[in-house]
Amino acid sequence: MVVDEPHRHSSERPRDQWIAVGSIAAGTFLLVTAEFLPIGLLSRLATDLQISEGAAGLAVTAPGFVAAFAAPAFVLLAGRADRRLIVTVLTAAIVISCLISATAESFHFFLLGRLILGLAVGGVWTFAVAVGRRLVSSGSGARATAIISAGISAGTVAGMPVGAVLGEWIGWRATFAATAVLGVLVVIAQLCFLPRLAPARAIGVGGLRAFARIPMARIGLIASGLVAAGHFIGYTFLEPYLRGALRLEQAGVALALGGYAVAGIVGSFLGEQLAVQNIRRAFVVVSALLGVSVLAAIAATGTAVGAIGMVMVWGLAFGAVPVCVQIWMFTSSPDLYEAGSALMVSAFQISLAAGAAIGGVLVDHAGIAAAFIASAVVTFGGAATALLSRPSWATTHDADSPLGKQI
Secondary structure, eight states: OOTTOSOSOTTSOHHHHHHHHHHHHHHHHHHHHHHHHHHHTHHHHHHHTTOOHHHHTHHHHHHHHHHHHHHHHHHHHHTTOOHHHHHHHHHHHHHHHHHHHHHOSSHHHHHHHHHHHHHHHHHHHHHHHHHHHHTSOGGGHHHHHHHHHHHHHHHHHHHHHHHHHHHHHHOHHHHHHHHHHHHHHHHHHHHHHOOOOOOSSOOOHHHHHHHHTSHHHHHHHHHHHHHHHHHHHHHTTHHHHHHHTSOOOHHHHHHHHHHHHHHHHHHHHHHHHHHHHOHHHHHHHHHHHHHHHHHHHHHTTTOHHHHHHHHHHHHHHHHHHHHHHHHHHHHHOGGGHHHHHHHHHHHHHHHHHHHHHHHHHHHHHTOHHHHHHHHHHHHHHHHHHHHHOOOOOOSOOOTTOTTOSOO
């Protein structure tokens, strides 16, 4: 499907177009907030469900593994279905997942809710940015990508502080229930503001293979997978790091995570500005900064202010990663962007799940510092992959796109 095609809804006012993009961004925010809520609630989940903190990390890994297989399956099954219907149904699945998690009496039932969330993760990540780019003019595609990616970044960085703060105030069950209520509002907004969006063509297995054969696409998938794995080796256990290594009380944890969240949102738009100039350089810079900030956070453990400052730099760097990855996939082949999004989700989610699992093993057997060091090393590997590989991308580009530049 050509996702950055000439604007199909010229009869709509520009404000309505951006409100529609905003409803998708709200959906991505909801999705990723729900995905990462357990990270901010890890200690409480482990206590209430009578499991170790390392085992509780499965609440993060389980959706990732499901999403990795669901993403390409959704592309193949979606055919010519209305993308508006697909997006709203997947958002409703987030609501169902949160309700199951809120009422779970055992860890196994809790995981059932997380597996349903994994289906939503695979689908929303695959279609959200592709749909968002179609809602606006071709020249505004990068900004639509940044706004929707800001929802992803905001959810990534807000899920933990929201979980930590609300978990303290109202308990982890009520936190998941409140997220479900927010989800209902997002579904209503999407039904009200999203227009019908039939795809230009269906994507089959051949489309997935064609995208995977593009050298630039393969490099992006490998590099982003390494960065995702590196990030989540450490990020999954950021809340225990703040409470344990830095010995912060609840107010200090909330302050640190809040700073991380704000920095991540800023990072999304910084990533857009860097990516439209030179996508390879942007990806390498933000990935390297991510690795450096994780190491610096460990090095600054003795100084709470310095460590919190490095955590904020961490948030800034990772906030730029989703938008850089999405723009890299679009730059690799605009004509196969849905296929690229699906493969990117698979690579990213497998890496997320693997990273969280590796981090759990390291935390349980060697401590948080070891997990953070491993996090930085793997992240540097992703930056090096992008830096040292230089094949060209597909030659099919939108003439109005600012992304048709040498990378």
